[in-house]
Amino acid sequence: MTTPATETTSLHVVGLCGSLRSGSFTRMALHVALRGAEGPGVTTQLLDLDAFDLPFCRGKDNQTTYGENVRRFRASLREADGILIATPEYHGSFSGVVKNALDLAGFEEFEGKMVGLIGVSGGRNGASDALNTLRAIGRSLHAWVVPTQATISGAWEAFQENGETRDPQDARRLRAVGHEVARFARLHKCGEHLQFLKEWEAAPVNPGGPSEIEATPGT
Numbered sequence: 001m002t003t004p005a006t007e008t009t010s011l012h013v014v015g016l017c018g019s020l021r022s023g024s025f026t027r028m029a030l031h032v033a034l035r036g037a038e039g040p041g042v043t044t045q046l047l048d049l050d051a052f053d054l055p056f057c058r059g060k061d062n063q064t065t066y067g068e069n070v071r072r073f074r075a076s077l078r079e080a081d082g083i084l085i086a087t088p089e090y091h092g093s094f095s096g097v098v099k100n101a102l103d104l105a106g107f108e109e110f111e112g113k114m115v116g117l118i119g120v121s122g123g124r125n126g127a128s129d130a131l132n133t134l135r136a137i138g139r140s141l142h143a144w145v146v147p148t149q150a151t152i153s154g155a156w157e158a159f160q161e162n163g164e165t166r167d168p169q170d171a172r173r174l175r176a177v178g179h180e181v182a183r184f185a186r187l188h189k190c191g192e193h194l195q196f197l198k199e200w201e202a203a204p205v206n207p208g209g210p211s212e213i214e215a216t217p218g219t
C-alpha cells in the first residue's frame, strides 16, 4: 500500500556547495535555491564542504580509514531525500571540490534520490558545461537529476551584498530547482509513483518561452 503525498510528509533537502571561497556566489545561489525547496514539512540544510575539510578520495579500499569528517559528510547526505549540487564553473566544468565530495560518496547516498543542479560562472556563457557533466554523474550514481536546472552568469554583478540576486528572474529560476527537487522527492517518497512518472514525463515548458515564467513557482 502506498502513502499519499500530503503536504506535511516530512522531507529533508540538503545543498552541497562546491566553492570554498569566502563570499562565494555559488553559496548565495544555493541559499536562494534551498528557499525554493521550503514548505510544510520540509527541512533544508546547506552542507559547507569547507567545514567538513574532506580528504582526497583514495578509492574504496580505504573507506574505513577516511575518518570522522567523511563519515559525518556521508551521513548528512544519507539523511536527505533531495540533494542540490551547486558548483562554480571552473575551466569549462564543475569544481574539483564537488568531484572529490561525490567520489567520497556513492550509491548509499544518492541512489533513488532527487538531485537538482545549479551553476555559477564569472563569464557570460553560464555553467551549462559543468551541469551537463554533473547530470551524467548523477546518472552513474543512480540518482534522479530533475529536468529543471539554473545557471547564473556574470556572477560578480548578479548578486547584491545581502546575497539576493539583482534580477528577480534569476531568483525565480534558482527557486524553481529547489521546488522541483522537493516536489518530486515528496511524490517519490510517498510512493505515488504513477503521479511521479506522469509529472516527470510531462512535456517540459519551452525554455525561454513566455510560459516558462508563468509556470515557475513563486511568481
Ligand SMILES: Cc1cc2nc3c(=O)[nH]c(=O)nc-3n(C[C@H](O)[C@H](O)[C@H](O)COP(=O)(O)O)c2cc1C
Binding pocket: 019, 020, 021, 023, 024, 025, 026, 027, 088, 089, 090, 091, 092, 093, 120, 121, 122, 123, 124, 125, 126, 155, 156
Ligand atoms: C580556477 C577557476 C576557473 C574558472 N573558470 C571559469 C570558466 O571556465 N568560465 C567562467 O565563466 N568562469 C570561470 N571562473 C570564474 C568563476 O566561475 C567565478 O569566479 C565564480 O563566481 C566562482 O564561484 P564562487 O563565487 O562561488 O567562488 C573560474 C574561476 C576559477 C577560480
